[in-house]
Amino acid sequence: MSVNALYRDDFYLSTAEAVVTAIHEDGGIELDQTCFYATSGGQPGDTGFFERADGSKIALGQTRHGATKDIIIHVPQQGEASPAIGEKLVMHVDWPRRYRLMRMHTACHLLSVVCQYPITGAAVGEDESRVDFDMSETIDKDEVTAKMMALVDENHPVFVQWITDEELAANPGIVKSKNVRPPIGLGRVSLVCIGENSAIDSQPCGGTHVSETQEVGAIYIAKIEKKGKENRRFRIRFGTATDEV
Numbered sequence: 605m606s607v608n609a610l611y612r613d614d615f616y617l618s619t620a621e622a623v624v625t626a627i628h629e630d631g632g633i634e635l636d637q638t639c640f641y642a643t644s645g646g647q648p649g650d651t652g653f654f655e656r657a658d659g660s661k662i663a664l665g666q667t668r669h670g671a672t673k674d675i676i677i678h679v680p681q682q683g684e685a686s687p688a689i690g691e692k693l694v695m696h697v698d699w700p701r702r703y704r705l706m707r708m709h710t711a712c713h714l715l716s717v718v719c720q721y722p723i724t725g726a727a728v729g730e731d732e733s734r735v736d737f738d739m740s741e742t743i744d745k746d747e748v749t750a751k752m753m754a755l756v757d758e759n760h761p762v763f764v765q766w767i768t769d770e771e772l773a774a775n776p777g778i779v780k781s782k783n784v785r786p787p788i789g790l791g792r793v794s795l796v797c798i799g800e801n802s803a804i805d806s807q808p809c810g811g812t813h814v815s816e817t818q819e820v821g822a823i824y825i826a827k828i829e830k831k832g833k834e835n836r837r838f839r840i841r842f843g844t845a846t847d848e849v
């Protein structure tokens with residue numbers, strides 16, 4: 605059943621009420637609406653718990669899409685109780701974890717601004733993210749860190765602009781990712797924009813991001829690995845390079 609994905613319009617919504625609409629054989633729960641992000645586009649799905657009317661909790665292990673993007677399935681941890689269809693729950697996203705993912709995800713966008721090569725893959729993590737670029741040049745990681753931190757310190761706004769699938773098709777140049785498909789199929793596509801009037805960047809992305817670059821905080825490029833002749837893997841971590849020593 606199609607879900608109202610509340611996080612698409614509010615990345616900072618960590619709790620809301622919802623009604624159970626379906627239960628899958630594996631215990632997966634579908635709701636009429638959700639603030640839980642489902643795994644996609646390199647960003648892991650949310651964890652957290654549902655609070656039932658009697659105050660008891662259902663702990664969630666992961667959130668994933670069903671057969672299509674408008675289906676979101678919340679999978680309880682093993683041994684958790686199963687709610688009834690029609691039951692009203694209060695959703696609670698594990699916010700500290702999600703916020704780290706939002707900061708990291710935004711950092712990946714900043715890296716793509718600093719490093720303007722086609723992206724061949726990306727994975728956002730709580731402690732480390734990686735972005736793969738189609739490039740053969742050697743680049744100094746401390747220089748990349750300095751440029752990314754300049755964008756963080758300048759505190760640019762980060763916002764979403766919705767365009768239609770047709771508008772995206774008419775402007776293929778805005779897609780930086782080679783292998784990751786932009787989030788089409790919902791009729792509208794979210795463009796993640798950085799800077800006043802998108803001056804710094806705009807690219808299609810269905811993930812969750814912070815609303816100004818300063819929120820990313822201290823990040824640095826821990827490693828640049830050579831993965832084949834024309835592929836470089838960048839690893840972003842929280843903190844500063846001196847934390848490594």
Ligand SMILES: [Zn+2]
Binds near residue numbers: 710713796809811813
């Ligand atoms: Zn993104």
